[in-house]
Amino acid sequence: MSPPQVHIVVGLSAVIVAVRGETPVVLTLSRPLEVPAAGEALGLAAVPSAVGADGWAEHPGAAERDAIPFGPLDPVGDRTLELGLRRWVREQTRLQPGYLEQLYTFADRERSRVGSARVISVAYLALTREEEVSGAGEPRWVPWYEYFPWEDWRGGRPSVLDRHIRPALEHWAAGGSDPAVSRTRHSRAAVAFGWGSAPWDPNRVLDRYELLYEAGLVTEAWDDQPNPQPPQAASATGRPMALDHRRILATAMERLRGKLSYRPVVFELLPVAFTLLRLQRVVEALAGDVLHKQNFRRLVVTGGLVEATGAVETNTGGRPAELFAFRREVLLERPAPGLGLPRRKFPAGQ
Amino acid sequence: MSPPQVHIVVGLSAVIVAVRGETPVVLTLSRPLEVPAAGEALGLAAVPSAVGADGWAEHPGAAERDAIPFGPLDPVGDRTLELGLRRWVREQTRLQPGYLEQLYTFADRERSRVGSARVISVAYLALTREEEVSGAGEPRWVPWYEYFPWEDWRGGRPSVLDRHIRPALEHWAAGGSDPAVSRTRHSRAAVAFGWGSAPWDPNRVLDRYELLYEAGLVTEAWDDQPNPQPPQAASATGRPMALDHRRILATAMERLRGKLSYRPVVFELLPVAFTLLRLQRVVEALAGDVLHKQNFRRLVVTGGLVEATGAVETNTGGRPAELFAFRREVLLERPAPGLGLPRRKFPAGQ
DNA sequence: CGGCCTTGTACTCAACATGAGCATAGCCAT
């Protein structure tokens, strides 16, 4: 049968996000499922196992890296990609995420090889309330800012930006093969990280990660290098993940941050009733920035996004807070109902 | 080698958009390339040909339907999906689109079968200036509103909405198997089409199309039915396309409309120098709505998106118009530079 | 019990953005 052929694996992967208190967490497997290697049948249930010779452990360190839930599409049984993904997630984590949205399809030859097969991985974003997870693969919830320390501005501008990232990126930019390349690199870095006149844009998570990758400042960038050079400052640029999973996570964060402002997605992460401060904290956690309390309340209440339930929560540490619930009718009233994020321009305060 | 296996085709398809005068146009092939059928080698050059027994002509009418450019990924040669797509587009249309963005990955078992293979199609959006196209497959530019007549509100609310779509959709909603289903359907239709208190949202192109599909009001919905029932009002719901290509086009329109307001993408569709009216007309064409001229100018000029070139265009039919150009520096200044679309709330006017 | 700390909630204000329309400028054809 025809020329020597490279096997294609259509994989489905899920970034499953929840919020624990004020921390966004992602579901990761420290012991991922083995993926069928070239020549094996596709779309049959994969068997959990230690990492084998031809599985994930292709490049150094991969075995110990966190991975997101992943499984191949069953071309016969799975009617749609989304159904296939739900199946996998259920099997691997016993979670039934309510909200599920396709993110992006990754297929770079060099960045997501598994064994010798070419991997096409379709990534999804799932939102859920935090729950106990269990199952093969040792699932656990990891705070997403462990992977992206520079994305959390709630405590002010993260120091790693100026202490490590900026000098390293500038060094990289300056080292461009010719002046034009250097200029492009500088400008890209400025836009992505908000240097010079450019402002920091909380979205653009992916731009930033990709820049760090290109500049060799994240561990993953060295995975497939012939001489696995030790990334010097890489320890400052967050915890690495398996394959290109950190890139997928960056995509998820970017999408979620963007969507916050025009779709009522936060409520997927909250219980039915919540105080306004809780809602605000969750939004802040995701956006990685601090908001103005009174204006947030105004936005959300007079904007018709929530409605009072009448009940109150008393253990607030101060005056009891009213409990609110998402107001579904808003979908019928406004074209793009979300939280336009009442930024806070200056230092701190209430 | 393992159980009876279904072949997977990873296809790359492109919605290539340009604007001719005040009409957005999409590149379609009236005689699409044949796709390798089950059992054949993947990723080798497909050969243009009349539609064969196991190719596109699976369901009635498919042969005569417009299709968008499409080609399989070469798992060995194509380093990335984007590069693979560029290769296909070049070969099939001789175009070299500048802007290219991944849209979505479609893989519904029932909606995109080719022969017996399972098709995973990764769709891209490409923006370009209109050019002569040629090549196998007889490429030509087709106004996109021919496929979506209800999306063009420039001449006021399209009459097909009230004359055909609304009654038909309401009939469909009312016919739900149980009251809960009926209620859901009504509400979905109201949100998507802006009935009742809900406003018309120019984005949501995909929601609308999918609703029409589910309700059996577009021709494609009947393609795979065992008894190909003649869709009655389907002629009012726009020109059909092959397979699920119209859905892909809807996705592209939605994405493009959305992106207009926060990324300077329009300029990909315009020559380097243009009058403000031309810019406005192009935006209007894409958004499917009419804008307020003076405010549009204010937005775009004081917003720093364009800069005067000094040159003027004289054949305007009135006072000569200054020629403007996109001002790249805006990328360094604002987080989300785009055209926040100065709507016009009332009838017509200047 | 009363002060004080804490968080919740109401309201005000200035700055800015947005929708709408009037008025004037400058070309062409008659």
Add this chain to the structure above:
DNA sequence: ATGGCTATGCTCATGTTGAGTACAAGGCCG
């Protein structure tokens, strides 16, 4: 020059947004 046309400048009312002040209502502690 006059009228028709599009271009462009400017005003105005209203809405939205960032920021802050003030007061409410619990718990805790002396």
